Amino acid sequence: MTATMQNRSETFVQASDVPLETVGEGITRQILSYGPDLMLCRLWFEAGSVGDVHQHPHGQISYIESGRFLSFVNGEEQELDVGDSVIISPDTDHGISCIEAGSLLDIFNPVREDFLATGEDES
Template sequence: MTDTMQARKSDTFVHFADAPVEDLEPGIKRQILTYSPDLMLCRLWFDAGVAGTVHQHPHSQISYIESGRFRAMMGGKERELVAGDSVVIMPDTDHGITCIEAGSLLDVFNPVREDFLGGGN
């Protein structure tokens, strides 16, 4: 691992209270929990009625619904998801989510989302 890659990782153990929460847009908050060059784990909170922008990226993604109720769109298909449900999103696939009932989800990315850390795609 290069020095640059080593610098782009979180501590081995990350406490929830130590990871800052940021406002992404009205009604959506994100917390980067932990990351390495190969993986990133984030928690997001959504207010009811808020829709995340439909987008795509070169990263693989898995989303796990912690709480609430969401309408997820991926690759032209839509499904309602509730606590305990999950979805896998392949690279470069259009996807987005609308919150029906306020809740939170966990997102796992491969590789790390450099754009979340202030650099790259």
């Protein structure tokens, strides 16, 4: 399955079939399953890499699979470890810094069409 813009991904997505894309210095993303109202992405961060503070009109939940991160949401910061998560309301300033190399899952509502159209934006 490739991340070309269509209404939705295949019903079953094999991660080994999905390309990886560099979206920032030390940050790699894989767009997994998506439909009009929901999107799942996996991201890998090298230690010291930074997802700059930004905002978008999508709700977001991030789940830490491995590593350690410092999450910034609406002026607050919290260290996150394996198994931790953060919820981000639409149009809220947020960003993340990687303390120890790892990966996370980002879930968006609705789909991040900008990711599918260009593949250039960060989480």
